[in-house]
Amino acid sequence: MEKLVNDFSVGLFFYQIAILIVLVILLRKFAWKPILDALNSREEGIQTALASAENARKEMQNLQADNEKLLQEARMERDAMLKEAREIKEKMIAEARTEAQTEGEKMIAQAKASIQTEKNAALADIKSQVANLSVQIAEKILREELSSEEKQHKLVDEMLGDVTLN
Numbered sequence: 573m574e575k576l577v578n579d580f581s582v583g584l585f586f587y588q589i590a591i592l593i594v595l596v597i598l599l600r601k602f603a604w605k606p607i608l609d610a611l612n613s614r615e616e617g618i619q620t621a622l623a624s625a626e627n628a629r630k631e632m633q634n635l636q637a638d639n640e641k642l643l644q645e646a647r648m649e650r651d652a653m654l655k656e657a658r659e660i661k662e663k664m665i666a667e668a669r670t671e672a673q674t675e676g677e678k679m680i681a682q683a684k685a686s687i688q689t690e691k692n693a694a695l696a697d698i699k700s701q702v703a704n705l706s707v708q709i710a711e712k713i714l715r716e717e718l719s720s721e722e723k724q725h726k727l728v729d730e731m732l733g734d735v736t737l738n
Contacts (some may be wrong), residue, residue, distance in 0.1 A: 718724050 717727060
């Protein structure tokens, strides 16, 4: 601190003050004015945006009120249509019930015949599948039994032992 006080120069001090004053004047003329103008324009933009938002909010409230009216009208129309549909439904059910009775009897007879046919076909298919599975199982067993030459010789010897000559 003492060094600063000892090195103090009055001329240099006045030059620095003059430079500072010139710098403040230049900043005021070229920097502060554009900055303040930009801030003012931004503030105006914000005010405009707030006003637009308020208008949009009011418009949304109006639209919601209109939508509510439309919904009420739609509900009333829906209720009327549902009532009419119920009446038509009951009438159709009564007509369909009598028709269904006769058709049902026909369908039951046809279904019984169809079931019998399908049952016979299914049994034939099952028999075929059982035969195929039996063949596959026998094939696997034979492959296992005849997998080595020793097992093959043993099987031939057993078969020859079972065979009787006349």
